Amino acid sequence: MYIQIDKAGFVNKGAELMLFSIMDRLGKEKNLNPIFVAGRGIGRAESIRKAGLFQKVNLQRLNIPFEKLFDQYRFEQYGLIKENKINAVLDAGGFQFGDQWEYLYSTENNLELKRYYKKLKNHGAKIVFMPQAFGPFNKPLSLQRIKIVFEYADKIYARDRISYKYLEEVFGENQKISISPDFTNLLKPDISLSNYLLAKDAICIIPNSKMLTHTPDEIKTKYIPFLIALISHYLANGEKIILLNHEGSDDFAIINEIKNKTNVELPVLNGLNALEIKACIKHFKLLISSRYHGVASGLNQGVQTYCTSWSHKYKELMDLYGIKNGILDVNTSFEKALAQLNNYEVNGKLEDNIAIVEVTVDRMWKDIITNII
Helix, strand or coil: CEEEEECCCCCCHHHHHHHHHHHHHHHCCCCCCCEEEECCCCCCHHHHHHCCCEEECCCEECCEEHHHHCCCHHHHCCCEECHHHCCEEEECCCEEECHHHHHHCCHHHHHHHHHHHHHHHHCCCEEEEEEEEECCCCCHHHHHHHHHHHHHCCEEEECCHHHHHHHHHHHCCCCCEEECCCCHHHCCCCCCHHHHHHHCCCEEEECCCHHHHCCCHHHHHHHHHHHHHHHHHHHHCCCCEEEECCCCHHHHHHHHHHHHHHCCCCCEECCCCHHHHHHHHCCCCEEEECCHHHHHHHHCCCCCEEECCCCHHHHHHHHHCCECCCECCCCCCHHHHHHHHCCCCECCCHHHHHHHHHHHHHHHHHHHHHHHC
């Protein structure tokens, strides 16, 4: 079975973690015998080959698709696949549909997306939108775009209750739409000895440039000073601090600014892949993350985890694991933030909540495998 994965990638480590999670889970299904194919928005050819993904062949010249002249078996030895052989498409774009992204949409690229999905469906492919955040859809182009998605999707999984509500406001209750949490929790990577020794007993800070681009002025101006104040406090108390780059150059710029302003040579984890990052997170004594999948990797591995927030998805994630006070407000007093960090409040037992979420995600996978692909 040829399974195309869309909107995962390698720069954003959350996207990469979703990619590896799909490959790990479906790779265990021997009856599927899956071959994974890089789809829309995956990344560079070198990274694609390294991850073991096939690429779609394109021999079209002068509007003539020459690949139709050759059988698929001739392409497989080169890691290539004809587009009309795709059996299923799994879209893993964590948050891509909603008013916050309307600046990226246009009538033209919405219609281009419609043609893309229509072509896949005409070849017989099933299209599944893996658990992700959605909405709201109050702006014309974002509403147009989600209606295109709904038209061609076989299944849409909202990652949280608010995302589900936003979809329901547009489409009503519909069997195409279900709710299921982030699915990277079932992936449990091993850690190298060197990373273990670095991560053990450390407090980790994961910044996010979207705290500067997707928040009001009163938050964006206080975000970096807030992180610096926390780091300075913990350093003064003899704690080991690690800065972790979970994204790319924009997050790394924040890390460099923090290092310069604290005037301390803080250790930095940079250039790790998503599996290495999740494995490290498991061994931190405390995690303060502004990246969604950093938060998810902390919570689903039982690490005391806090976050800052620029979207509803963070509160929904904390609620899912029963964390009552996990969101840090950069506008609050520093004393109040410290009191919050010193009193981790959980509804029930975190290990029980982790087990419940794992059962829910496993149920989603069984539904996808049995009823969709």
